[in-house]
């Protein structure tokens with residue numbers, strides 16, 4: 001066997017390349033966008049990333065993506081109730097925007113299919129660094145999504161929910177959002193559905209100076225779906241981004257978080273919960289750049305691992321030489337509830353500045369038997385007592401969000417998950 | 423109500439025997455005090471009654487209302503009416519005290535086939551009992567026992583006991599860490615539970631607590647056995663002369 005020979009294409013790789021040929025004429029885009037699509041499929045032709053590529057070391061996509069479903073335009077996906085009551089919902093069903101566009105003062109909403117053809121969007125499709133397989137997959141196939149612009153100084157009265165619901169086949173969506181100077185918004189990103197779909201979804205947030213955003217990603221795909229997602233954000237001066245991520249489903253999931261704290265005084269907060277069950281694989285990979293002085297970030301990831309689930313958190317923080325006074329703290333804590341489950345945490349700090357405060361920590365624990373005994377000694381049956389302790393472990397990061405309706409909605413999701421997986 | 427016969431038990435992990443042929447009977451309506459020097463096995467006995475899995479019963483029997491409880495898990499024992507007030511109550515971060523009280527009370531009600539308590543009723547009852555124990559409601563907004571002082575933890579144990587209304591109450595050194603005023607308040611709480619169909623086992627080092635919770639019987643535990651039983655005068659005797667005489671006498 002020759003180790004250096006180009007390996008044969010996998011079934012999934014072949015299916016993707018074939019699908020591109022079939023879909024191309026139906027995909028929206030101006031000339032420049034089509035060039036980007038073509039570049040992207042060329043990148044994919046070189047092969048899906050394997051574990052030999054550092055950023056994919058724990059998620060050998062080439063091996064794990066065993067098949068790719070065909071595009072299926074016939075299936076129906078139904079919109080769901082918003083996470084936060086009273087939200088303005090922008091739904092994308094089975095890969096296409098649905099319903100009429102809302103009119104909110106100071107907020108411009110366009111379908112991405114339209115945006116892709118207006119001659120302005122191609123630069124936003126540039127890949128992120130090397131090995132941007134999710135970016136490439138999405139660029140090649142993206143069919144629709146929402147482009148949202150929140151004008152300077154605007155604070156929409158209701159939260160905005162970007163709803164991506166799949167019903168099988170393939171779904172490739174993109175959600176670029178610009179939040180203007182001093183604007184303030186709560187944005188919910190729902191990723192869900194009922195089919196054995198291949199989903200790629202890219203969210204791109206540009207946060208103006210002094211803007212403030214709470215962005216909640218709730219991923220609840222069924223355990224038959226592959227979910228490959230990217231969240232990219234660029235933070236303006238003194239802006240604040242709180243990103244909350246909850247992974248509570250999917251067979252093969254990779255959520256990339258790529259944040260550039262590019263404006264002085266920017267504050268980034270990441271709180272993540274991975275609820276992992278069954279025979280599934282979930283990867284959260286963050287790359288955070290502190291590129292200018294006086295920016296700060298904290299990241300807390302809490303994982304609950306049951307069954308044969310495997311989880312990964314890679315957290316890379318780059319502090320540029322010029323980015324003095326950076327304050328960055330990262331923690332990844334795992335509660336391992338089964339002998340067959342596993343979680344790999346890989347924090348990486350690349351610090352080129354000398355006057356910074358940076359730290360990270362990772363722990364793996366089991367349920368504390370003394371705590372369990374105490375609860376049971378009060379008459380709480382073992383299953384309920386375990387549930388209370390597991391919930392306590394993750395609920396801490398939810399309570400930190402402090403916004404009452406948000407905390408309640410997320411805790412209800414937690415309860416739901418524990419009821420089916422507890 | 424409680425009959426312990428020739429009980430032998432060891433630490434599950436190391437196999438070291440701690441309880442070595444212990445006999446004790448406590449009748450309904452009775453308040454029994456268990457005294458004994460440090461390390462004699464008092465807490466171990468209380469844990470075994472509650473069903474802590476760290477200990478293994480190797481011989482003997484524990485009958486509660488005539489039936490063996492050895493096969494029951496801690497939750498089943500609690501639902502059957504056995505309550506242990508811990509010597510060292512545990513801090514459980516992330517579990518809100520009120521939520522815990524609600525789940526515990528309703529779990530026990532459910533086990534007895536009763537309807538769950540409605541939130542307003544629950545809050546009312548907790549407020550009443552907390553008031554009697556001079557506890558601040560603000561404390562109950564915190565996670566369970568987290569950041570409570572030693573004395574606050576002991577009061578919280580008695581609060582739980584009063585809310586759960588058990589039939590067999592086992593109090594492990596509830597007096598330690600309490601000042602005189604708190605001791606009085608906690609003792610009043612325990613005395614309020616005295617009733618003809620309830621038994622109370624008070625584990626203590628000191629005669630002091632027994633001035634407030636006057637026992638019907640006193641048992642001296644030493645090296646995992648009850649070496650002497652008597653009425654409340656035995657406690658006075660111990661206070662006067664220490665354990666040495668009784669230990670010698672039993673040897």
Ligand SMILES: Nc1ncnc2c1ncn2[C@@H]1O[C@H](COP(=O)(O)OP(=O)(O)O)[C@@H](O)[C@H]1O
Pocket residue numbers: 433440458459460461462463464465466467476
């Ligand atoms: N889980 C345990 N692991 C190790 N040693 C234990 C454990 N439980 C009890 N012991 C030992 O058993 C003896 C009795 O302890 P304990 O029941 O706490 O005594 P008391 O409450 O009377 O002071 C002590 O020597 C103690 O160290």
Ligand SMILES: [Mg+2]
Pocket residue numbers: 464465466509594595
């Ligand atoms: Mg003790």
